[in-house]
Every structure is written in C-alpha cells, then in structure tokens.
Amino acid sequence: MSRLVIISNRAPSVDGASDSGGLVVALKDALSKRGGLWIGSAPAASEDPSQSIIMHERSDFDIGLFELEPQLQRDFYLGYSNSVLWPAFHGRLDLIDVQPDYIRAYREVSKRVARMVAKVIGDDDVIWIHDYQLIPLAHELKKAGLTNRIGFFLHIPLPDLQTFRAIPEWKDIAGWLASYDVIGFQAKRDVAHLIDIFRHTLNGELRFNGNMSIDGKEISLGCFPISIDVQGFAAMAAETSRKVEPPALPRLIGVDRLDYSKGLPQRLAGYEHFLESNPGYHCKVSLLQIAPPSRDDVEAYKEIRAELEAITGRINGRFGTVDWVPLHYIHRSLPRNELAALYRYSRLALVTPLFDGMNLVAKEYVAAQDSADPGVLLLSQFAGAAEEMKEALIINPHDPQGLAKAIRRGLEMPLEERRERHEALYKRLADNDVSKWSETFIKQLELPVSTPAPEAMPINLDRRARPLMQPQHR
Secondary structure, three states, rough: OEEEEEEEEOOOOOOOOOOOOHHHHHHHHHHHHHEEEEEEEEEOOOOOOOOOOOEEEOOOEEEEEEEEOOOHHHHHHHHHHHHHHHHHOOOOHHHHOOOHHHHHHHHHHHHHHHHHHHOOOOOOOOOEEEEEHHHHHHHHHOOOOOOEEEEEOOOEEEEEEOHOOOOOOOOOHHHOOOOOEEEEOHHHHHHHHHHHHHHHHHHEEEEOOOOOEEEHHHHHHHOOOOOOOOOHHHHHHHHHHOOOOOOOOOOEEOOOOOOOOHHHHHHHHHHHHHHHHOHHHHHOOEEEOOOOOOOOOOOHHOOOOOHHHHHHHHHHHHHHHOOOOOOOEEOHEEEEEEEEHHHHHHHHHHHHHOOOOOOOOHHHHHHHHOOOOOOOOEOOOEHHHHHHOOOEEEOOOOOOOHHHHHHHOOOOOHHHHHHHHHHHHHHHHHEEEEEEEEHHHHHHHHHHOOOOOOOOOOOOOOOOOOOOOOOOOO
C-alpha cells in the first residue's frame, strides 16, 4: 500500500497532545493504517529558516514541518490567503485588500514548499493537499518533476464565475487548480462553480463520466461532504452532560469563530425581531452566543467584533431585566467536551452563515442531542451542510422576520416531530461519518483517472452553473 502524504498550512502537534481538531481526527486513522506523513508550517526559529522539511516521528504517523520567516508568513497567511482569497471565496468582494507583496508571498510559499517536499516524496506516495492557502502547490510540485497522484480538497466554498473573476489572479488560480488529479468540495454547488470556471477560463470540456478535460488531461471533480466522529461526539455529549445541570430556561445556542462569513449580526437581528414580536417569550428563553476570536490582526475582524458587541449591548439593554439576560455573549474558546454538553442542553441551534463550505457545528449539534427529547437545528440555506441536512429548519439569514418565525416554530415544535427530524438527521450523519469522508476521497485519488468521482453525475452539468449567491455588502 502506498504512503499517504497530507500537506496543509498547519500540521498536527508533534507529540499528539492537541489532536482534537476536526481535520486531524478525520485523517489520523487513514495515516495510521497505511503509514503516513503530514506536512505543515511551523514558526521559524530564526530569521534564516531551514530550507528542508524538519521531520518528527510519532507512533501513528510522521510529522514534517517547514519554516517561514515572519514577514513572509504574514503576507502569505494574513495577507493573500485571508485578505484576498477568504473574502473573495465567501462573496465579500468589498473586503478584499489587494497588495503586491501579498501575491508575491503566496506564490513564493508554494514554490519553496514544493522544493522542500520534493526531497521527501517517494515515487509511490499519494499526495493530498488541503485548502485555499496552498492552491498553487500541485503546479509547483509537477514543475519540480513529481509524477505522483495529487489531490486537493477545498474546505471553504468556491464562488461562482462572476465573483471568482474579481480576484486579480483568477486566471492563475484556475490554472493552478487544473494541475490536480482529483479536486474535492463540500457541496455540489461548488463542483458546478468549478466546472463553469474551467469552461470559461481554460476551455475545459465536461466528459460523459463527469470529469473535466483540459488540454488533454482529465481532472476528477467530486462532492465529498466532510463530517465528524458521530458516535464519539454523541458519547462525549452524553457523558459530560451528566456532570452539569440543565439551564433554567430553554436555551438557544450559536457557536462560531468570530468571522464575517458566519452571519452573526444577521442572527442577532433575527433574535431581536423574535423578542420584539413575541413578548410572551420574554424571561422564558435565552440565547448563548459563543464566538472565539479569529484573525484579530485583520481589520475586518476588528470591525465584526465591535459590531457584535454593540448589538449584544443593545438587545440586553432593550429587553433585559434585573433577573433576565436575553443574550449571553462569550468571546473565547471553550473545551470541546463542554461544548458538547451545551449543545445537548440547548433547545435550538442557530447556524446562520452567509456562505459556508460545510459548517460542522450543525453536525455536532445533531450528534449531541438526546434522541428521546432532541432539540431543533435552524440552518442557513447558504451552508454546505444544507444540501445534506434537509430535515433541519432551513432559513435565510438575511430575513430577520423569517428567522424570528423559525425560532418560534422550533421552540413550539411537538416532541414527535422533533424526534422524526432528529432520527433522520442522525442516521444520515452516522452513515456518512468522518472516516467515510477520508476513505472516499483517498479511494478516488487512487482510482484510474477516467473513473468519475462520487456525486459527479447527479449535478446538472449540461447547463452553465448559475450564481448561487451574490457578494454580501454591509
């Protein structure tokens, strides 16, 4: 069996002590079974970083670290990756910050990583590159002479062609993506968007088997929705919840990184409208919003934090009483087991992104529920998870009146309906857990190039993909 090599911007911990992240949990089993190497970045120990991968052995798989000097790291990560690609891929063209140093750093990192990776790759290794920070890497690896099969998975959404073309280097990005053998996405909409981009940028042709042909090369495209360790998370929620008391009032919960893509102001606007239009629920419900900090060095994130804190103050000042705080806001991370218990004891989960690749909070909430008395998931139509989780209450985060009505419907939903919805959601999650996600992608990467990827054919491929969202302006 060939060795699996994972390459991402960040690697797991060298000692395995911090392997709680979703991606690590998803891939460590596959790496352990076949012998594997995970390559990611590490802070440079000096201004003269190593030009080679620094290897570390673990009992389950090996870790390889590459170093980047601080300025290059800032321009590559906070700069191009998160001030150009992240807002563009999430439809926020008004937040793009184009700087010449950013794209130079972005190109340089993939060139440098490719030179280092080429020295440690075996002829039979299968390479799987993750996410938007390293899109050019397959192009650079093939320029270095590697002939290995190389796959790419985009964890965030891919925008439609019109939005994609707002990125100054859009033609380069399309060419870099065409260097991969297999490209995976969270949702079918993203597959359709890439087909449209390839058609109109590189004269790509859609083949009968669902693959794209570009200059005689076939590229396999597929929808591979990422998931969680469903049984493990459910067990953790059940165990942890026994140690804490249920809340005094029915609780609504939101858990998100503090990011403008998550629809947090829109969520609070919907909750405010609910309180305004349903005075009978005053002092009878509360909303817990957990929003850990994210990329505080980027100006847009400072602005969203200030906006969220202002809205929180307004809602509590407007509706709160001496004995009732309608909105509790926590701006820090909580341990995963504590979150699991909070999910289990929450009547509603509000998952309201404006545009999201998947959104695993929705899946964690469902997994954490008590099947005898489950809560209700309110899920944005713009989350990738909405393609799978149709039994949730699907909402439009831009419609505060609609969100307010969904909150009331969720609170008043009969037990029998809640059980039916939860049973269907949980079964689908259990049948498609995180192990199946990684196994399915790796299997596709190892298949002959003419084999269609999972979910390629059900997409309506004969018509140009229509834009599924427009850039959101605030």
